[in-house]
Amino acid sequence: MTDRQDPGAPALPAQGALDELVGYALRRAQLRLYEDLHATLARWQMTPARFSALTVIGANPGMKATTLADVLGIARSGVVVLLNGLQGMGYVTRSAPDSDRRTVALDLTPAGRAALAEMTEAMHAHDRHVTRRLDPLERQTLLSLLARVG
Amino acid sequence: MTDRQDPGAPALPAQGALDELVGYALRRAQLRLYEDLHATLARWQMTPARFSALTVIGANPGMKATTLADVLGIARSGVVVLLNGLQGMGYVTRSAPDSDRRTVALDLTPAGRAALAEMTEAMHAHDRHVTRRLDPLERQTLLSLLARVG
DNA sequence: TATTGTTATACTCTATAACTATA
């Protein structure tokens, strides 16, 4: 039973088997989040990737750039771009440890720590907003189910 | 309590407040899916976007390109690229309806229908694979929770 | 020799704007 479009009533077209796929549901949910996510971080001229990098560095003081690349799941060259931005904003420092002068030790500046604290609070508010139609138990269930996907 | 790295045991670094965010859990789950998704569609030289387009056209015979752009959430110029690929593979036809010769009516070829049927089955197998650690009820719960995010 | 960070480069995806043909 294939429905033709009704030109008078532009209803949402059928999406076939897509609606049954978890992968598609994930993508659609993420697309719906994105606008609010960007608006939340725009105040600090941050992108999701920059915020993730800043958070991971904050939680792992002195970490290497290569480790950061592994955690974020991106190439080392991509980390350089992120770090250039974060360092340019005065949020991150790179230093060369005596133990291995090939590496850079990454740390937050006081300004970086302060900004991260503000952003984290804003991100939690953002997260509460986009999950406002879920009660606390449902939200927790969603997190634990997502952790078992893949 | 901030943990320093132990060079001997390269444990997964802490990810700070990221783990509590639904948006981050979504992104990580999607990244884990991607490898299997790409491998599944590679057999037909398809990308996720191409598969989505093919599915939507299959469910809405004769639909316009602009409507497809709206459903997929991309620009019209992006649809042209997708359609060029799908038409070049012999899966989709573009025709100019007499009712409005500015538009193109999109339809699947017999080859397109056959390929879509195979791909849809492979995609369902892929979906079952990536959700193999969820029982049927949990999988359904995940879908309905995702639909309420954003 | 191998690894780290870096640079240069290219590729993918997508958006914006201008163009054409129809309405």
Place this chain on the structure above:
DNA sequence: TATAGTTATAGAGTATAACAATA
């Protein structure tokens, strides 16, 4: 005038490969 499809172009994001410094 306004709209549909197309084209050209540019931007963001990310990857690969080559390089210098260090191990």
